Amino acid sequence: MSLSVSLSGLSKSFAARPALKGISCEFGAGKVNVVLGPNGSGKTTLLRIVAGLESPDGGSIAYTGGGGIVPAGNTLMRRMTLVSQWPVLFDTTLFKNVAFGLRLRGLPPGVVSERVDEAIEAGGLGRLAHARARTLSAGESQRAAFVRAYALRPELLLLDEPTANLDPDGVALIERLILRMKEDYGTTSVLVTHNIFQARRLADTAFLMFGGEMVESGPASGFFGSPARELTRKFLSGEVVY
Amino acid sequence: MDIILNGLIKAFGLILSFDRELYAIILLSLRVSVLAVVISTVLGVPVGALCALRRFPGRGIIITLLNTFMGLPPVVAGLVVYLFLSRSGPLGFLGLLYTPSAMVIAQSVIAFPIVAALTWSSVSSVRPAVRETAITLGASPVMVDWRVVCEARLGVYSAVIAGFGRTMAEVGAVLIVGGNIVGYTRVMTTAIAMETGKGSFELAIALGVILLAISFMVNALLRLAQGKGGVV
Numbered sequence: 395m396s397l398s399v400s401l402s403g404l405s406k407s408f409a410a411r412p413a414l415k416g417i418s419c420e421f422g423a424g425k426v427n428v429v430l431g432p433n434g435s436g437k438t439t440l441l442r443i444v445a446g447l448e449s450p451d452g453g454s455i456a457y458t459g460g461g462g463i464v465p466a467g468n469t470l471m472r473r474m475t476l477v478s479q480w481p482v483l484f485d486t487t488l489f490k491n492v493a494f495g496l497r498l499r500g501l502p503p504g505v506v507s508e509r510v511d512e513a514i515e516a517g518g519l520g521r522l523a524h525a526r527a528r529t530l531s532a533g534e535s536q537r538a539a540f541v542r543a544y545a546l547r548p549e550l551l552l553l554d555e556p557t558a559n560l561d562p563d564g565v566a567l568i569e570r571l572i573l574r575m576k577e578d579y580g581t582t583s584v585l586v587t588h589n590i591f592q593a594r595r596l597a598d599t600a601f602l603m604f605g606g607e608m609v610e611s612g613p614a615s616g617f618f619g620s621p622a623r624e625l626t627r628k629f630l631s632g633e634v635v636y
Numbered sequence: 637m638d639i640i641l642n643g644l645i646k647a648f649g650l651i652l653s654f655d656r657e658l659y660a661i662i663l664l665s666l667r668v669s670v671l672a673v674v675i676s677t678v679l680g681v682p683v684g685a686l687c688a689l690r691r692f693p694g695r696g697i698i699i700t701l702l703n704t705f706m707g708l709p710p711v712v713a714g715l716v717v718y719l720f721l722s723r724s725g726p727l728g729f730l731g732l733l734y735t736p737s738a739m740v741i742a743q744s745v746i747a748f749p750i751v752a753a754l755t756w757s758s759v760s761s762v763r764p765a766v767r768e769t770a771i772t773l774g775a776s777p778v779m780v781d782w783r784v785v786c787e788a789r790l791g792v793y794s795a796v797i798a799g800f801g802r803t804m805a806e807v808g809a810v811l812i813v814g815g816n817i818v819g820y821t822r823v824m825t826t827a828i829a830m831e832t833g834k835g836s837f838e839l840a841i842a843l844g845v846i847l848l849a850i851s852f853m854v855n856a857l858l859r860l861a862q863g864k865g866g867v868v
Binding site: 445446447468471472474475476478480482484485486494495498499542546552 | 763765766768769770771772773774775776779783786787
């Protein structure tokens with residue numbers, strides 16, 4: 395199963411400074427939705443609202459899955475997860491970090507152990523399974539945070555610059571896992587990134603945000619091949635749009 | 637210097653003599669302090685954590701009071717407990733004055749704000765991102781709070797250690813509510829105070845050395861537990 399997300403007229407301000415100005419869009423089920431945009435365009439705020447970490451000032455957000463609207467609450471929160479640009483690992487072992495969310499979902503210990511081992515191996519961190527999280531390098535921590543989300547097999551995976559601290563091998567690994575989650579579990583991903591090349595590699599649907607507004611969105615082929623808006627074309631070609 | 641040296645020699649002699657009265661005093665000191673710390677921990681950790689994790693009316697006043705009472709003079713605590721437990725006091729009917737129970741109550745009153753305030757401080761210092769991460773992994777509000785407290789556990793252990801140190805070293809309150817009755821409410825600190833008053837400095841120093849040694853051992857055990865608690 396996978397979740398789709400519909401945003402309608404979403405707005406948010408911080409200290410009277412608008413971060414989102416009436417955003418409306420849909421993140422399609424089972425797709426990799428990539429949100430592009432320069433710094434301060436509102437991408438992270440959008441993701442935090444979808445993740446339930448912030449409340450919008452206006453507008454609405456609807457999660458649909460399994461043939462109906464999924465109401466907000468703990469059940470919804472356990473069907474999705476967020477990996478942030480600055481990964482936070484709990485002060486315990488990597489294994490226990492990855493097991494945390496699985497245990498919350500009431501899975502039997504044997505299943506938890508199996509899923510944790512599989513995820514840690516998939517993330518290339520097998521030799522560090524029982525290392526303290528605080529001893530991991532920045533790149534390892536970033537991969538560990540992704541692995542923790544991967545183990546949950548979420549229906550909606552929210553990613554805020556998940557490869558920002560990684561070397562090219564690490565980036566390739568995370569990208570492979572994002573695609574594997576889509577193929578194997580039908581996971582819907584919403585990926586926020588500055589990396590246009592990464593967006594081209596992964597996106598089924600692409601979105602461009604600028605100044606708290608959604609400038610353009612559409613299937614990746616059209617978005618990258620023949621953007622409708624001049625601002626999108628300039629952004630994709632690397633011209634300054636800040 | 638001779639007095640101190642002789643005190644040290646006497647301390648070893650006392651320990652090796654297996655003097656029943658001395659060991660009774662040591663055991664009572666430990667019993668009273670450990671019980672007081674357990675009570676302070678059971679009450680103080682949840683209060684400190686609640687003040688750090690939730691916003692509610694009166695929270696600011698509670699935090700200010702806890703910080704204020706961290707510096708509560710033991711004799712004042714002892715006096716208040718005395719007035720409550722004295723025959724004419726509101727809890728006089730319990731008949732606890734001049735008993736080890738009264739000493740436990742007085743020491744709990746002293747240690748509680750220390751444990752609660754230091755717990756509040758350590759739980760408050762956990763990064764908000766920890767809470768958000770737990771939420772995004774599907775934790776319920778209670779589990780989110782538990783995770784945050786787990787992240788602050790080293791600070792909470794320190795709060796308990798500080799509370800224990802305060803109770804072991806305390807003399808004024810236990811003297812007032814316990815009465816320093818030989819074989820019943822006499823503890824290390826009240827014995828030291830009494831021996832000093834009598835001019836028996838060597839014995840006072842010997843008792844002081846033993847008190848320090850016990851305090852060191854208990855703190856070492858707590859530190860060991862702190863280390864073992866590193867992975868939760």
